[in-house]
Amino acid sequence: MDFSGWRVLREGLRGHTGWAPLWRAATPKKHYDVLIVGGGGHGLATAYYLAKYHGLTNIAVLEKNWVGGGNVGRNTTIIRSNYLLDGNQPFYELSLRLWEGIEQELNFNAMVSQRGVLNLFHSDAQRDAFRRRGNAMRMHGTDAEWLNAKAVRQMAPFLNYDNARFPIHGGLLQRRGGTVRHDAVAWGYARAASALGVDIIERCEVQGFDVTNGQVQAVETSRGRIEADRIGVAVAGYSSEVMRHANVRLPIESHVLQAFVTEGLKPLIPGVITYGAGHFYISQSDKGGLVFGGDLDGYNSYASRGNLPVVEDVCEGGMSIMPMLGRARLLRSWGGVVDMSMDGSPIIDRTQVGGLYFNGGWCYGGFKATPASGWVFAHLLARESSHPTASAYRFDRFAAGAMIDEKGQGSTPNLH
Numbered sequence: 001m002d003f004s005g006w007r008v009l010r011e012g013l014r015g016h017t018g019w020a021p022l023w024r025a026a027t028p029k030k031h032y033d034v035l036i037v038g039g040g041g042h043g044l045a046t047a048y049y050l051a052k053y054h055g056l057t058n059i060a061v062l063e064k065n066w067v068g069g070g071n072v073g074r075n076t077t078i079i080r081s082n083y084l085l086d087g088n089q090p091f092y093e094l095s096l097r098l099w100e101g102i103e104q105e106l107n108f109n110a111m112v113s114q115r116g117v118l119n120l121f122h123s124d125a126q127r128d129a130f131r132r133r134g135n136a137m138r139m140h141g142t143d144a145e146w147l148n149a150k151a152v153r154q155m156a157p158f159l160n161y162d163n164a165r166f167p168i169h170g171g172l173l174q175r176r177g178g179t180v181r182h183d184a185v186a187w188g189y190a191r192a193a194s195a196l197g198v199d200i201i202e203r204c205e206v207q208g209f210d211v212t213n214g215q216v217q218a219v220e221t222s223r224g225r226i227e228a229d230r231i232g233v234a235v236a237g238y239s240s241e242v243m244r245h246a247n248v249r250l251p252i253e254s255h256v257l258q259a260f261v262t263e264g265l266k267p268l269i270p271g272v273i274t275y276g277a278g279h280f281y282i283s284q285s286d287k288g289g290l291v292f293g294g295d296l297d298g299y300n301s302y303a304s305r306g307n308l309p310v311v312e313d314v315c316e317g318g319m320s321i322m323p324m325l326g327r328a329r330l331l332r333s334w335g336g337v338v339d340m341s342m343d344g345s346p347i348i349d350r351t352q353v354g355g356l357y358f359n360g361g362w363c364y365g366g367f368k369a370t371p372a373s374g375w376v377f378a379h380l381l382a383r384e385s386s387h388p389t390a391s392a393y394r395f396d397r398f399a400a401g402a403m404i405d406e407k408g409q410g411s412t413p414n415l416h
């Protein structure tokens with residue numbers, strides 16, 4: 001079923017009786033060429049690109065809950081490619097370029113909105129760091145603009161300029177950054193992959209791996225044993241839990257990250273704004289709610305909900321930069337389990353088990369990476385070699401000390 005303006009009109013006139021489910025509810029087959037564990041954004045994108053560009057269609061995605069129920073549907077929807085380091089910059093720029101064509105690619109409205117991402121700075125040292133980042137972005141061909149305090153004031157007059165503990169000196173703006181409707185990304189990839197013959201199998205939890213002579217043979221699931229030639233794991237916050245079944249230990253910790261949404265307000269915030277002196281980021285959804293977040297809860301957990309001290313901390317950050325936020329009523333908050341790697345950068349690599357591949361360590365920031373992650377993971381699974389754009393995301397960087405420490409904070413997963 002193709003989507004178009006005509007189709008919407010036609011369905012509107014006949015009581016919306018002609019819409020079909022977006023993807024087939026598949027039952028597991030005995031054997032697949034490729035199995036993807038995890039029906040989040042990354043797993044679904046991988047399956048789609050494998051089927052579309054690598055000629056493999058005997059593929060299944062195994063999801064223990066429902067498509068869109070993980071972090072892909074829990075994040076604060078920010079996309080950007082304002083990275084500094086060589087290992088990261090080209091990868092996130094590839095992702096942003098894929099976002100720019102995603103709706104045509106998938107024939108699905110993912111509400112990609114390039115409304116701009118503005119990072120505020122509040123000190124001379126931070127200004128220098130942002131200049132360096134902006135220059136690095138430009139050298140990679142990515143857009144970056146420098147705003148002084150006056151230009152920031154014009155763009156966002158509602159911020160706290162005159163009575164702030166950390167006055168705003170300016171900002172680094174990436175106009176091509178913005179937001180994407182998060183769960184629509186999962187639905188769009190699931191629909192497009194299913195149309196290419198991929199089996200999307202929900203309520204199917206992987207509980208073990210059959211590994212014989214160092215080679216993976218099959219997975220044991222809540223819906224029985226499923227054999228596969230190659231298996232790619234993309235389960236985000238559950239990475240360590242799933243990979244321990246194959247005796248693979250990861251340089252990853254699981255932490256809770258919360259997000260918040262206020263009641264709907266008239267259009268107010270032009271794009272995404274981040275607070276440089278604290279940890280706070282905010283945008284406004286198309287329904288009018290202010291969507292924001294801040295720090296991790298700060299302890300290891302598999303609970304998809306957070307605690308009150310961080311609610312208070314995030315709201316304090318918001319109030320200090322945007323005092324009128326205190327007048328808005330908070331409607332909803334939730335948590336997601338994020339896979340924090342030791343250097344804050346992802347891992348997309350083969351493992352020591354033959355036929356078993358891993359994609360994880362996305363920390364706070366894997367939503368923006370969804371298309372590129374699927375693109376390069378599909379390449380790895382199909383060709384058994386790393387995609388050049390993701391060649392730095394290997395396990396051996398931790399042994400070699402070649403960390404991709406974008407924040408410069410060292411091996412401190414709770415701070416990345």
Ligand SMILES: Cc1cc2nc3c(=O)[nH]c(=O)nc-3n(C[C@H](O)[C@H](O)[C@H](O)COP(=O)(O)OP(=O)(O)OC[C@H]3O[C@@H](n4cnc5c(N)ncnc54)[C@H](O)[C@@H]3O)c2cc1C
Pocket residue numbers: 037038039040041042043062063064065066068069070071072073074075076077078079204205206207234235236237238242257258259293334335336337338362363364365366367368369
């Ligand atoms: C509150 C919050 C805000 C965020 N904000 C942003 C943001 O603004 N921008 C950004 O770029 N990133 C953001 N992120 C990070 C981003 O959401 C994640 O990095 C990314 O979604 C992870 O990839 P995924 O979509 O594949 O994960 P998920 O959607 O979590 O997919 C993993 C799937 O694996 C499934 N699974 C787990 N175990 C098993 C098993 N045993 N068997 C089968 N399936 C299993 C899970 O049920 C889940 O559906 C945020 C995250 C959170 C929690």
